[in-house]
Amino acid sequence: MLDIRRIRTEPDAVKAALAKRGEIAGTIDDLLAIDVDRRKLLTESETLKAEQNRLGPEIAKRKRAGEDASELLARSTALKAAIAESEERLKAADEAQETLLAKLPNTPDESVPAGGEEDAQVVRPAERPLREFDFEPKAHWDLGTGLGLFDFERGVKLAGSGFVLYTGLGARLERALIQFMLDLHAERHGYTELGLPFVLSRESITASGHIVKFGPEMYRDEESDLFFVPTAEPALVNVHRGETLEPGALPLKYVAYTPCWRREAGAAGKDTRGLQRVHQFDKVEIFRYALPETSADALEEMTREACAVLDALELPYRVLLLAAGDIAFAASKTLDVEVWAPGVGKWLEVSSASNCTDFQARRANIRFRREAGAKPEFPHLLNASGTALPRVVAALLETHQNADGSVTVPEALRPYLGGRERLEPAA
RNA sequence: GGAGAGGUCGCAUAGUGGUCUAGUGCGCCCGCCUCGAAAGCGGGUAACGGUGCAAGCCGUUCGUGGGUUCAAAUCCCACCCUCUCCGCCA
Numbered sequence: 431m432l433d434i435r436r437i438r439t440e441p442d443a444v445k446a447a448l449a450k451r452g453e454i455a456g457t458i459d460d461l462l463a464i465d466v467d468r469r470k471l472l473t474e475s476e477t478l479k480a481e482q483n484r485l486g487p488e489i490a491k492r493k494r495a496g497e498d499a500s501e502l503l504a505r506s507t508a509l510k511a512a513i514a515e516s517e518e519r520l521k522a523a524d525e526a527q528e529t530l531l532a533k534l535p536n537t538p539d540e541s542v543p544a545g546g547e548e549d550a551q552v553v554r555p556a557e558r559p560l561r562e563f564d565f566e567p568k569a570h571w572d573l574g575t576g577l578g579l580f581d582f583e584r585g586v587k588l589a590g591s592g593f594v595l596y597t598g599l600g601a602r603l604e605r606a607l608i609q610f611m612l613d614l615h616a617e618r619h620g621y622t623e624l625g626l627p628f629v630l631s632r633e634s635i636t637a638s639g640h641i642v643k644f645g646p647e648m649y650r651d652e653e654s655d656l657f658f659v660p661t662a663e664p665a666l667v668n669v670h671r672g673e674t675l676e677p678g679a680l681p682l683k684y685v686a687y688t689p690c691w692r693r694e695a696g697a698a699g700k701d702t703r704g705l706q707r708v709h710q711f712d713k714v715e716i717f718r719y720a721l722p723e724t725s726a727d728a729l730e731e732m733t734r735e736a737c738a739v740l741d742a743l744e745l746p747y748r749v750l751l752l753a754a755g756d757i758a759f760a761a762s763k764t765l766d767v768e769v770w771a772p773g774v775g776k777w778l779e780v781s782s783a784s785n786c787t788d789f790q791a792r793r794a795n796i797r798f799r800r801e802a803g804a805k806p807e808f809p810h811l812l813n814a815s816g817t818a819l820p821r822v823v824a825a826l827l828e829t830h831q832n833a834d835g836s837v838t839v840p841e842a843l844r845p846y847l848g849g850r851e852r853l854e855p856a857a
Numbered sequence: 858g859g860a861g862a863g864g865u866c867g868c869a870u871a872g873u874g875g876u877c878u879a880g881u882g883c884g885c886c887c888g889c890c891u892c893g894a895a896a897g898c899g900g901g902u903a904a905c906g907g908u909g910c911a912a913g914c915c916g917u918u919c920g921u922g923g924g925u926u927c928a929a930a931u932c933c934c935a936c937c938c939u940c941u942c943c944g945c946c947a
Contacts, residue, residue: 472916485928490876
């Protein structure tokens with residue numbers, strides 16, 4: 431949520447920033463008009479209430495003294511009606527403001543280019559050379575099936591199209607990667623590991639803004655009104671919802687593994703083959719609650735931390751700066767990391783790192799104090815995948831495949847696979 | 858899932874319709890006292906919103922939402938959460 435006071439004091443700057451995302455300035459003008467109106471109504475109803483509050487003790491005093499209070503009672507009764515009427519109009523103005531404000535996305539950072547999906551800029555090209563093959567590299571679905579790592583048909587049988595059954599070493603590879611990533615971020619990058627609920631209440635999913643962002647994309651248990659997390663991010667926002675963090679608490683750095691469930695409605699048929707787009711996938715997420723003045727650097731750091739996973743797995747990747755029209759609702763700046771998958775011949779997005787500035791914190795009412803007694807401020811919240819598993823698995827299998835259909839395990843991962851150096855078909 | 862108890866200021870607790878501007882204790886901050894400290898004494902101690910140059914003033918907040926009333930921490934209804942016991946269960 432944007433700060434109404436910021437809109438009030440610098441409407442033109444907000445308009446200009448939102449214009450980069452293709453937002454029309456009209457909403458800001460509407461908002462400003464409602465705001466003036468709303469504050470007038472507020473003052474009006476508060477004045478009436480103040481008078482009623484003064485009347486109360488006066489009535490009590492007269493009654494105690496055995497005096498006639500009927501005049502005051504009549505006045506108070508009249509005030510009651512006036513207050514009810516005034517508050518009704520105030521409520522309407524509040525709701526109108528709330529509705530408009532809820533529709534406005536975060537303002538993009540200055541460094542974010544205008545435009546849509548096609549305007550993303552490669553800010554960091556791949557440093558690791560793309561592997562040259564002296565044979566025709568296979569796609570991961572062929573490799574994985576050949577190695578007995580996953581079983582797409584039975585995944586479909588279990589839960590329908592878009593669900594995967596990992597088998598044997600495939601299941602172990604998945605578990606190994608999760609553990610490897612968690613360890614890397616916890617031990618080398620200083621994150622605290624959290625074990626999160628995989629479902630969230632309506633209250634939580636609303637506070638994080640994800641009910642708007644994902645909406646019908648989320649799976650949901652009707653009976654308990656619980657939402658299956660589409661990513662760990664909403665859970666991590668809600669960890670400190672409604673709290674005022676003590677001085678010295680920031681930065682808070684959390685890493686968590688969760689499965690992510692997404693309906694991916696309408697995505698059928700497009701880039702969905704194999705592990706590229708599935709309804710349930712594993713992801714390790716890194717998340718920070720940061721001091722506002724440090725969040726720009728934090729975003730760069732977190733992107734590097736996501737890249738560290740890919741470096742360790744010896745995979746070539748590149749970093750993209752997304753254009754304003756392509757970044758998430760709550761984000762002011764987003765960097766995507768894409769890994770090269772030689773079998774499918776595509777760059778696959780495996781991490782998305784976003785600085786949500788104070789946008790999510792305001793909505794979730796998360797604050798911090800710089801020192802004891804200081805005014806509470808909103809921290810900046812940042813999230814980054816570190817990283818999403820299935821596409822990493824795809825790139826890993828495809829990149830490190832050998833002519834005989836086996837796959838060489840990158841050194842960093844070997845301890846997590848019982849020391850295995852190669853994945854080979856079961857004899 | 859059933860029964861009971863409970864949710865009040867950072868913590869603990871008081872508060873059964875108007876004198877609650879929510880009391881008291883602890884904690885914390887400031888001052889007095891002291892060479893310094895402890896003890897003692899005095900004062901202060903929230904968030905959010907509106908208004909104002911400011912000091913301040915006003916409003917809202919006693920788990921949440923609704924209701925009754927001229928007036929609600931207090932009465933009524935629903936929901937959420939915590940604790941105890943019972944049931945079920947990895």
